[in-house]
Amino acid sequence: MTTRTLRRWFVVHKWTSLVCTLFLLIVCVTGLPLLFSEQIWDTFVGDDDPPYEVLPPDTPNANLDVIVEKARALYPGQIVTNVDPDDDEPAVLVSMAPSWQALKDDDKYPDRNSSHWIKFDARTTKMLEQSRPETELKPPGTWTGLIMGICRRLHVSLFAYLPGRLFLGLMGGVFVASLVSGTVLYGRFMKRLPFGSVRRDRAARLTWLDLHNLLGAATLVWATVVGFTGLVNELQTPLFGLWRVTDVRQILKPYANLPVPSQDHLSSVQAAFDTAARAAPGNEVTGLSFPGASFGSPVHYVLWTRGATPLRARLFTPVLVDARTGELTGAYPMPWYLRFLEISRPLHFGDYGGMPLRILWALLDVVVIGVLVSGLVLWAGKRKMATDARLRALGYDLDDADDAAVPVLTAEAVR
């Protein structure tokens, strides 16, 4: 490699790193509490759900139609929007709203939320809990909720919604570029140095450089994977949008202009769940949205199913069941880019291998913070020298030592 190409790599590494370091520090620090959010909630807030009735473990779940009827009886005149069995509790969440139009109008008022939910015991159909009515005062927020909320929003979007997500996605891409260029530089710097040596008997700068190299080399693959999957995650809104305007629009075209039928005359919800389970064998049905929902068709139940094995648990396959007749319209596996997105999620969250994996994730995250900080120290140190050189060029009388330092360190940078 010529000095010239090396210098180019150095410039790439410097600028890509500088651009993304601040945001990466934010993401790395806020990511730590998010890794353990379940445990943090359990410890500081606790589960405020009413206890479930103790029933024999093989008690079958009740017919979902009974639960939907109960919800309707509680709010006559309202519409049911979603029916979602809980993943790991024997509960069914029924979401309702005054009308589809009211839900649509919510977009215009940031503080309005017309939808509300009712939680039922899936086995006894007893009502367990309801969402807080909107007229009621908000319960005082907990510190945990406040801090976790801030961390989550900073981590995902820097409080800037979709533009923030896309920006952080871009930073993820820049981070990957900085890792690649850093790897090239590593190959040059370490030519005469055994792996893992940290020279502490020489200049402080060399200690920082060795630290940067060691920590960077040890976490390179992890940082690349988490950085890249973070980028993919930030693209979920446009990717889902792409799917909606292509495949989904194509599938729903024949039905797009039909009126939404009254909910009094729809086919059975329980039968729709059963039909979907048969249409997507090996998958479990995780929820149903009623005809007229913003993501769906005016005349179909949309049922979300997902793989039953842990690896495929994030691969969702929507199933359409005609809500007028109860007949299956079809199951629609997601396109490759959304499958890729779903697979890349666990690799970003580190939530697929129990508590030890989360702890390792946290430790690796801390090491990456070390890489970022040591990189910043190296950059700041060099800047100081460059400033000194400029000052000297302007005729300021600096220490002799600096005269030697500048050329050597610039040479070191490209060596």
Added chain:
Amino acid sequence: MNAVSPEIPVPSRPVLESRPSVAVWPWPIALGALTAFGLLSALLGQHGIWLALSWAALSIPLIVTVACLLRAWRRTSSVKGGQS
């Protein structure tokens, strides 16, 4: 400005140049492969032995890092202070 002066690596350069070049990549590749194996074994295996292997594989890069740091710090403190 004096803070800069101890940072000059000039005296070390001749020593560096005379050192034979070493193989750069075996360690980073090994640690990277272990990381990749650890990430995938938990994802594809999901339980039992695969989880344990994943934890083991992912901790090795961390252990190696800590070992290198300990070695560096112990070596210098023994040179400087002669405590050991």
